[in-house]
Amino acid sequence: xxxxxxxxxxxxxxxxxxxxxxxxxxxxxxxxxxxxxxxxxxxxxxxxxxxxxxxxxxxxxxxxxxxxxxxxxxxxxxxxxxxxxxxxxxxxxxxxxxxxxxxxxxxxxxxxxxxxxxxxxxxxxxxxxxxxxxxxxxxxxxxxxxxxxxxxxxxxxxxxxxxxxxxxxxxxxxxxxxxxxxxxxxxxxxxxxxxxxxxxxxxxxxxxxxxxxxxxxxxxxxxxxxxxxxxxxxxxxxxxxxxxxxxxxxxxxxxxxxxxxxxxxxxxxxxxxxxxxxxxxxxxxxxxxxxxxxxxxxxxxxxxxxxxxxxxxxxxxxxxxxxxxxxxxxxxxxxxxxxxxxxxxxxxxxxxxxxxxxxxxxxxxxxxxxxxxxxxxxxxxxxxxxxxxxxxxxxxxxxxxxxxxxxxxxxxxxxxxxxx
Amino acid sequence: xxxxxxxxxxxxxxxxxxxxxxxxxxxxxxxxxxxxxxxxxxxxxxxxxxxxxxxxxxxxxxxxxxxxxxxxxxxxxxxxxxxxxxxxxxxxxxxxxxxxxxxxxxxxxxxxxxxxxxxxxxxxxxxxxxxxxxxxxxxxxxxxxxxxxxxxxxxxxxxxxxxxxxxxxxxxxxxxxxxxxxxxxxxxxxxxxxxxxxxxxxxxxxxxxxxxxxxxxxxxxxxxxxxxxxxxxxx
Amino acid sequence: xxxxxxxxxxxxxxxxxxxxxxxxxxxxxxxxxxxxxxxxxxxxxxxxxxxxxxxxxxxxxxxxxxxxxxxxxxxxxxxxxxxxxxxxxxxxxxxxxxxxxxx
Numbered sequence: 001x002x003x004x005x006x007x008x009x010x011x012x013x014x015x016x017x018x019x020x021x022x023x024x025x026x027x028x029x030x031x032x033x034x035x036x037x038x039x040x041x042x043x044x045x046x047x048x049x050x051x052x053x054x055x056x057x058x059x060x061x062x063x064x065x066x067x068x069x070x071x072x073x074x075x076x077x078x079x080x081x082x083x084x085x086x087x088x089x090x091x092x093x094x095x096x097x098x099x100x101x102x103x104x105x106x107x108x109x110x111x112x113x114x115x116x117x118x119x120x121x122x123x124x125x126x127x128x129x130x131x132x133x134x135x136x137x138x139x140x141x142x143x144x145x146x147x148x149x150x151x152x153x154x155x156x157x158x159x160x161x162x163x164x165x166x167x168x169x170x171x172x173x174x175x176x177x178x179x180x181x182x183x184x185x186x187x188x189x190x191x192x193x194x195x196x197x198x199x200x201x202x203x204x205x206x207x208x209x210x211x212x213x214x215x216x217x218x219x220x221x222x223x224x225x226x227x228x229x230x231x232x233x234x235x236x237x238x239x240x241x242x243x244x245x246x247x248x249x250x251x252x253x254x255x256x257x258x259x260x261x262x263x264x265x266x267x268x269x270x271x272x273x274x275x276x277x278x279x280x281x282x283x284x285x286x287x288x289x290x291x292x293x294x295x296x297x298x299x300x301x302x303x304x305x306x307x308x309x310x311x312x313x314x315x316x317x318x319x320x321x322x323x324x325x326x327x328x329x330x331x332x333x334x335x336x337x338x339x340x341x342x343x344x345x346x347x348x349x350x351x352x353x354x355x356x357x358x359x360x361x362x363x364x365x366x367x368x369x370x371x372x373x374x375x376x377x378x379x380x381x382x383x384x385x386x387x388x389x390x391x392x393x394x395x396x397x398x399x400x401x402x403x404x405x406x407x408x409x410x411x412x413x414x415x416x417x418x419x420x
Numbered sequence: 421x422x423x424x425x426x427x428x429x430x431x432x433x434x435x436x437x438x439x440x441x442x443x444x445x446x447x448x449x450x451x452x453x454x455x456x457x458x459x460x461x462x463x464x465x466x467x468x469x470x471x472x473x474x475x476x477x478x479x480x481x482x483x484x485x486x487x488x489x490x491x492x493x494x495x496x497x498x499x500x501x502x503x504x505x506x507x508x509x510x511x512x513x514x515x516x517x518x519x520x521x522x523x524x525x526x527x528x529x530x531x532x533x534x535x536x537x538x539x540x541x542x543x544x545x546x547x548x549x550x551x552x553x554x555x556x557x558x559x560x561x562x563x564x565x566x567x568x569x570x571x572x573x574x575x576x577x578x579x580x581x582x583x584x585x586x587x588x589x590x591x592x593x594x595x596x597x598x599x600x601x602x603x604x605x606x607x608x609x610x611x612x613x614x615x616x617x618x619x620x621x622x623x624x625x626x627x628x629x630x631x632x633x634x635x636x637x638x639x640x641x642x643x644x645x646x647x648x649x650x651x652x653x654x655x
Numbered sequence: 656x657x658x659x660x661x662x663x664x665x666x667x668x669x670x671x672x673x674x675x676x677x678x679x680x681x682x683x684x685x686x687x688x689x690x691x692x693x694x695x696x697x698x699x700x701x702x703x704x705x706x707x708x709x710x711x712x713x714x715x716x717x718x719x720x721x722x723x724x725x726x727x728x729x730x731x732x733x734x735x736x737x738x739x740x741x742x743x744x745x746x747x748x749x750x751x752x753x754x755x756x757x758x
Contacts, residue, residue, distance in 0.1 A: 140476040146484030439674035497748040530665040639729040646736035
């Protein structure tokens with residue numbers, strides 16, 4: 001039973017579970033089951049809380065605009081408004097305009113949805129609770145997230161409408177530009193941690209709020225630049241130039257209706273949560289509670305039911321942090337006016353890219369300068385090396401835990417193998 | 421293993437189908453999206469081959485960057501909606517015939533060669549059971565974690581060659597006890613120690629890495645210069 | 656169950672290569688030709704990775720394919736700039752129209 005609950009990843013969990021019921025499977029088969037389950041969980045998670053976020057967006061926007069928002073469906077607060085919206089959208093006719101390129105027009109929403117949901121592949125929800133514990137986690141997540149733009153371009157181009165095409169061209173220019181500062185700022189905590197593995201990045205920040213990357217002087221600013229670029233990459237206001245309804249009717253969404261339109265919407269909320277989750281793991285300590293209670297608990301109970309419960313509580317912390325960031329995105333959308341396209345490009349090319357280059361160089365130089373001057377690698381919190389000396393073997397009974405530890409040891413010695 | 425084989429055949433099919441669609445399609449935007457299919461599926465094949473970093477790079481640089489650039493170029497150079505520039509049917513038939521013959525020659529050549537000299541080594545590596553491959557460390561792709569070895573090789577240190585792993589067996593006993601990096605704890609024997617025979621040190625890829633970075637800068641300037649706004653030629 | 660050896664991967668590489676060559680020779684759209692080049696480079700990459708997995712080539716194959724990817728991106732940027740210039744001068748992307756130097 002112990003191995004089952006201490007399963008370091010979903011795959012090992014399934015392997016242990018199936019072995020327990022008498023169906024031993026190979027590691028790769030367990031991986032596939034884990035991936036399928038994770039995808040099912042993610043889709044399920046966005047079937048329910050995407051509705052929650054849409055409802056939250058309606059309520060928050062209403063309050064910001066001094067309205068009431070939905071009040072009728074499902075009681076006083078309109079809880080079930082999203083369900084009613086969904087039912088309405090599915091009933092709508094699935095239109096394909098005469099001038100559109102039918103096949104590509106129908107395919108585009110699926111590309112967008114698949115890209116934004118596939119990016120959850122490497123995102124850990126708690127210690128080891130990830131579909132695939134990839135060593136290139138951040139890199140792959142950013143890569144998959146950047147595929148979403150192809151679906152948007154396809155949607156805009158195949159609609160056969162000039163408004164949609166304008167939206168698509170704006171979107172491609174914006175995405176290609178904003179990817180650069182976003183990736184550079186995501187690299188800042190990566191350089192601090194010395195690993196691309198999201199699980200290890202979060203583990204390095206556990207044990208207290210003073211260990212979080214956001215308190216690192218350069219990562220602090222990198223967080224805000226990252227969040228700005230992430231908002232832009234989700235096409236959220238004030239960067240929603242691709243669908244600017246006051247200029248382009250609805251941009252690349254102009255010709256879409258019903259279910260396909262709602263797929264774009266689903267993908268938008270999925271990628272909003274994804275970039276927020278990534279920010280949580282990279283800057284805000286992941287599933288850490290900030291006081292060291294959870295980390296201490298996990299150190300006391302390195303395996304078994306206790307560890308499983310600690311991980312579950314950690315996941316709640318993670319979800320709360322990420323949801324708060326999503327709510328910030330909603331708040332920003334309804335309070336800031338939309339930029340013009342030239343302002344969007346200027347912001348990125350003239351300000352955000354130089355700033356993020358400076359922050360990246362600063363993050364690289366910071367520990368070296370600090371070591372030369374004070375002999376420590378950080379001012380606030382424990383230096384990364386000291387954090388590693390105390391073994392965080394919460395789930396370290398498995399082989400994956402052992403590799404994590406050996407990787408961390410290499411990290412602590414200061415070779416930036418992963419950083420390059 | 422079974423799941424991997426199913427995944428392999430699925431993505432092998434998608435790769436080939438996308439490539440053929442690129443070759444036969446006349447609509448340039450459809451070509452671009454067939455190319456997305458091909459390159460994305462190839463990235464999955466890279467992951468199946470244990471090259472996780474290269475697979476992710478393929479997705480980020482090729483699919484997310486280069487192809488967006490290509491589609492952008494398609495839109496900027498289109499003279500009307502869904503432009504097609506057709507090849508003549510004779511050309512198409514001729515090139516199809518040549519293509520089939522060419523494919524037959526190339527494919528029969530590469531598949532006819534026994535790449536591991538009849539030892540079955542490749543087969544064993546593929547199944548992850550070849551003890552010498554794992555011990556020798558020339559197959560760091562076994563776990564699919566190649567990020568650190570790749571990063572070290574760009575810093576002119578070959579983790580798979582120089583750090584005992586991958587050395588011939590008669591030399592692997594003769595290891596230096598000094599840590600590679602000052603201050604680095606030589607905790608795990610065999611992973612953090614240099615061989616005494618420093619003549620065997622390989623050079624890594626620091627110089628090509630720097631050359632490529634300068635090359636990219638030159639390309640950046642050059643492309644910006646070429647594509648700068650000019651007065652359009654009068655018709 | 657037999658594992659997959661290098662040959663199927665090399666066969667896929669061959670298909671990619673041939674499709675790329677066909678694409679380069681038959682397309683009249685300049686950007687289509689560029690896509691053919693990408694296919695050929697991708698075929699080379701697949702072979703590099705295959706040999707890095709199945710032979711003592713080790714990480715060298717992966718390093719080379721990384722260089723190929725980076726250089727392909729650079730090549731695409733320059734080629735696209737040339738294509739835009741061509742379009743500015745000829746008002747079409749049909750490469751058969753660029754025959755001014757034809758004596």
